[in-house]
Amino acid sequence: MNPHAPGANPAADIDLQPVAPGSERGSLVALIQDLVFTVDHKKLGLMYFGSGLLFFVVAGIMAALMRYQLAIPNHGFLEPDVFNRLFTMHGTAMVFLVGMPMIFAFANYLIPLMIGARDMAFPRLNAFGFWIFLFSGILLFFSYIAGPGLYDAGSAPDVGWFAYSPLTARAFSRGHSTDYWTISILLGGIGSIATSINILVTIFCYRCKGMTLGRMPLLVWLYIVVAFLVVIALPPLSACQIMLLLDRFLDAKFFDTQAGGDAVLWQHFFWIFGHPEVYILILPGFAIASEVIPVFSRKPIFGYPVMVAASVMIAFISLGVWAHHMFAVGMTSFGNTFFAISTFLVAIPTGIKIFNWLGTMYGGKIRLRPPMLFCIAFLFQFLIAGLTGVMLAVAPFNWQLTDSYFVVAHFHYVLIGGLLFTIFAGVYYWYPKCTGRMLDEKLGLWHFWLFTIGFHLTFFPQHIAGFLGMPRRYYTYDAGRGWDEWNLISSIGVVIQAAGILFFVYNLLHSYFKGAKAGDDPWDAWTLEWATTSPPAEYNFEKPQVVRSRRPLWDLKHPDDPDWKYE
Amino acid sequence: MRIKGLVFFARICYLPCTVNAAAAPTHDSVVKRAGAAGGWKFAARIIVAISLLASGAFAQTTIPETDPPLRPIQNMFEPLSTPALKIHETSIPVLLICAAIFCVVTTLLVFIVWKFRQRNEEDRHVEPPQVYGSSHIELAWTVIPIIITVVLILITARTIGEIQNAKIPDDALRIRVIGHQWWWEVHYLKQNENGEWVTDFIAANEIHVPVGTREEPKMTHMILESSDVIHSFWVPQLAGKTDLVPNRKNELWIEPWATGTYLGNCAEYCGTQHAKMKIRVIVEEQDVYEAWAQNQRTPPPPPPANVALGHKLFMDYACANCHTVDGTIADGVFGPDLTKLMTRRTLGSGAVDNTPENLFKWVRDPQAADMKPGCLMPDMKMLDSEVREIVAYLETLK
Known part of the structure; x- marks a missing residue:
């Protein structure tokens, strides 16, 4: 019960601070004040999630518009420029304004709880990271209004989410749309780096007593890897954005090919960020799966040290594979071979992880509740994404597949089938912790089945359209090239996906008010966040926690057979 | 690749929709060649034809009977030129390996979920045996992927070399393709007395090349350049794609052995009309090609x-x-x-x-x-x- 509710405790109503009219506790103004001024890691986590969800819906609607345009050949629904802006904004928003805040949402909310800390190491830096992210997102979308600038040319950016130069040069991108894009990315990068440094310091310095590195939940371990990758990979991105700004405003010649600049230079900078970025986004997915799968299989994670080692290995390898995005730009045969080999190497640790998850489930008692269903679907879809990734790594095959719809299908299997499904799993799993109420199971099943079916219907046919030579980023195509039916199926799938998302959003709102009471530990789980109340108090734990194994709550529940005996 | 029922479904679904009549240069030929195809294919093409008629997209006849057949469906698994064939031959073992992994892991997943699912409520209160890992098993599923990876590396490295380091034979046709926003400039090259390759004549967007046979291939070697932004030359049945990068000279070669009008596309996003930066490669008999080239070289008479x-x-x-x-x-x-x-x-x-x-x-x-x-x-x-x-x-x- 809320102790500040009127009448509950008259003494609590007495406040020494002057209260502006309309800002009484519980009012909308008070809520906004609370959100703006807060430095609490849990509130910031939820704010990351909320704004990420908002951008997700906007960028998802953009995707739906594009799929409507492509449902039939020679469809006149969207003009070419409008379509080009849509896919640029969709891609940029999904990566930088949905993927990044979503992974930071889970990091913020869970890491201090899981390591028994009271907050992040630098709470105000944490709030700074969030607000600068939100500002960068608003700035990006503001380009729709302000992008024309003085030249009355352009609107939102239309250069694609990886904005290959020299298309971004002033000769080819007039007006200010590209400037909005690049400044937005630059700012978002600052926020991401700040948050990642915060994550690293928190994990290294604020673990509770007894929590050695080897006893941390896998999620925490994976976020160390992610945060390191962010700190290493984001600076090249910021560097090339600054170079682009210099090119556009001060006539520097980094990428200006007509003055001797180099178009491929941009690609190297971008992908040395861009490929680690894929792992920055997918490793948190692995992290969530590594928490959910053990709890719902009723077994500890299979091969914890190997799982950690595999994650670190993935991170290392991912720093040396970037040019596999560039097999078609005309590298030497040596360069192509090198990057093909380094890319194949990623398959090894990734394979280990998939098998270890299966090993965790093997011999368990699998509870097929919504979080677990999403994780099982994740395993299946990530398997497909991994295998299409292997195909793309075969450089000669890549010369056919790259920049076709096959690639579009591949990375949507990674980012939706991999990341988004685990995010859903995470939401169903931790929603009770955040709100004190369970998400509705029936609505959850509707969400799961609709979204899964819609997802495969949308993206599987795109593999085949790619095999038949359909390039990506086409606002229209001719009938009779074998692409029509695949595009139509793909567009139908979107409707089903959207229905799934509606169930999800409705469930979030409905269960907040009407969901069943959750209690502190509804899943009978083992990590520290379940040792405190739901939702946790602002100080997280009443007493400092002490752990003796990777599953402190297991030890508590099974004093006769605790984990620490075996570790 | 094509599922006939789906074709039918697709056509039925969009019949009432608006379709730009003028912007569909390929349909008529799809229909025209229907007679030559087999039974099922024929049926599918009839459906295509009827629905196209109904949708108003079936407007003009443009490909004269003398032109080589239109190849609108660029299935990369039906290669008709050497580099595309080499890629195809590389992709088959890769696809087989991937399919095998997919089947094994999916079977395992389904089996595990089915076998170890929690069956009833009483089950709930007894925890299963707690297993923390097994170094033997983990070693096994580390070694197997390593072996597969080595196989993939060997296959890949070989094909990269074969395609990128191929020798240009003396009788190869040499051309320069220059990408523009949003069209292709094509220079046919000849050797001058100093042995330098200079422009013979200039064409655009439609590239005529002579056909060879699989035994005696006829190479067309392309230098790829760009005058503005990055483009990419892609005709799947002929070769993989290669980018046209300003300030660089990339290379691409084809050795087609079947005549035809191959449709291709720009495959690197290059601005507003990226989608309508299409390629036609017309592969024709040597004498037809020669006649075409001779006509291209001939200066036009003064306007009547x-x-x-x-x-x-x-x-x-x-x-x-x-x-x-x-x-x-x-x-x-x-x-x-x-x-x-x-x-x-x-x-x-x-x-x-x-x-x-x-x-x-x-x-x-x-x-x-x-x-x-x-x-x-x-x-x-x-x-x-x-x-x-x-x-x-x-x-x-x-």
Whole structure:
């Protein structure tokens, strides 16, 4: 019960601070004040999630518009420029304004709880990271209004989410749309780096007593890897954005090919960020799966040290594979071979992880509740994404597949089938912790089945359209090239996906008010966040926690057979 | 690859929708070749034909009977040229390995979920045996992927070398392809007395090359360049794609062994009309190719008197600033060379068929929705009568 509710405790109503009219506790103004001024890691986590969800819906609607345009050949629904802006904004928003805040949402909310800390190491830096992210997102979308600038040319950016130069040069991108894009990315990068440094310091310095590195939940371990990758990979991105700004405003010649600049230079900078970025986004997915799968299989994670080692290995390898995005730009045969080999190497640790998850489930008692269903679907879809990734790594095959719809299908299997499904799993799993109420199971099943079916219907046919030579980023195509039916199926799938998302959003709102009471530990789980109340108090734990194994709550529940005996 | 039922379903579904009639240069030939195909294929094509008729997209006939067959469906698993074949041969073992892994892991997943699912509520209170890992098993599933990876590396490295380091035979046809926003400039090269490769004649958007056989291949070697942003040359049945990067010279070669009009596309996003930067590679018999090339080399005669007005308008308006017509004062290089315009099957780099009506619409306003909105040729705001004169002149350029 809320102790500040009127009448509950008259003494609590007495406040020494002057209260502006309309800002009484519980009012909308008070809520906004609370959100703006807060430095609490849990509130910031939820704010990351909320704004990420908002951008997700906007960028998802953009995707739906594009799929409507492509449902039939020679469809006149969207003009070419409008379509080009849509896919640029969709891609940029999904990566930088949905993927990044979503992974930071889970990091913020869970890491201090899981390591028994009271907050992040630098709470105000944490709030700074969030607000600068939100500002960068608003700035990006503001380009729709302000992008024309003085030249009355352009609107939102239309250069694609990886904005290959020299298309971004002033000769080819007039007006200010590209400037909005690049400044937005630059700012978002600052926020991401700040948050990642915060994550690293928190994990290294604020673990509770007894929590050695080897006893941390896998999620925490994976976020160390992610945060390191962010700190290493984001600076090249910021560097090339600054170079682009210099090119556009001060006539520097980094990428200006007509003055001797180099178009491929941009690609190297971008992908040395861009490929680690894929792992920055997918490793948190692995992290969530590594928490959910053990709890719902009723077994500890299979091969914890190997799982950690595999994650670190993935991170290392991912720093040396970037040019596999560039097999078609005309590298030497040596360069192509090198990057093909380094890319194949990623398959090894990734394979280990998939098998270890299966090993965790093997011999368990699998509870097929919504979080677990999403994780099982994740395993299946990530398997497909991994295998299409292997195909793309075969450089000669890549010369056919790259920049076709096959690639579009591949990375949507990674980012939706991999990341988004685990995010859903995470939401169903931790929603009770955040709100004190369970998400509705029936609505959850509707969400799961609709979204899964819609997802495969949308993206599987795109593999085949790619095999038949359909390039990506086409606002229209001719009938009779074998692409029509695949595009139509793909567009139908979107409707089903959207229905799934509606169930999800409705469930979030409905269960907040009407969901069943959750209690502190509804899943009978083992990590520290379940040792405190739901939702946790602002100080997280009443007493400092002490752990003796990777599953402190297991030890508590099974004093006769605790984990620490075996570790 | 094509599922007939789905084709039917697809057609039925979009019959009532609007389709730009002019922007569909390929349908007629799909229909025309239907007779030659087998039973099921024939049925599917009939369905395609009927629905296209109904949707109004079936407008003009443009490919003369003498042209090589249109190959609109560019299935990368039906290669008709050496590099595409090598890629195809590489992809098969890769696909088989991937399919095997997929089957094994999916079976395992389904089996595990089925076998170890929690069956009833009593089950809930007894925890299963707690297993923390097994170094033997983990070692096994580390070693197996390593072996598979080594196999993949060997396959890949070999094909990369075979395609990228191929020797250019002396009898290869050499061309330069220059990407523009949003069309292709094609220089056919010849060797001058100093042994340098210089331009023989210039074409645009439609690349004619001679056919070879699998035993005696005929290579066409392309130097790829760009005048503005990055483009990518992709005709899946002929070769993988290679980018056209400004300030660089990339290479691509093909050795087709089947005649045909191969449709390809720009595959690197290059701005507004990326989608209508289409490629046609016309692979034809050596003598047909020679005749075509000879015609391209021949300077056009002076314009006949009945199109003198059109000729004058063309030179007086801005047309001549961007387009070249050999033997006239028009020597612009921003747009395609029009010297042999009427030998081309399409306008606007494959945007529409090259028919008299389309040529008229194109010259009047290339920015119209059914032409190529956003292309760099502006609407010149000419009177229809002027456009008609200019079109009459253009129609003599063959």
